[in-house]
Amino acid sequence: MVKSRKSRMSDDVRRARRNGARLRASRPQPRPARQVDEYAAHAKEQLDTGVEESLYQAERKFRTIFDNTSDGIFLHDLETLKLTMCNRSCLQMLGYTEDEFTQLSVADIHPEADLPFINA
Secondary structure, eight states, rough: OOOOOHHHHHHHHHHHHHHHHHHHHOOOOOOHHHHHHHHHHHHHHHHHHHHHHHHHHHHHHHHHHHHHOSSSSSEOOTTTTTTEOOOOHHHHTOOOHHHTTTTHHHHHHOOGGGGGHHHO
């Protein structure tokens, strides 16, 4: 059975309309404002979680190196020169407890002649 040209065109039109409907369905559809806000909040939450996880991993690596090295390491405030933290090796070398150490300043643990080079 041979279809007439008119029926073939209508099949083509139907097929095009069906494909057009598929194309429209695959495109992002406009969302109501509330849905956009919910989507944005969800995306921000995922981003924040990723940032928090990255910070946690970086802190964990820092702590592992800082606490387990045999070199004495301490950190101090650049403005006040107060000692803020140190590792176990530093405490053993200097003979302080951690509480005693955080009460000191850079001038308390270095010779006075070395201070101009440290504070530079």
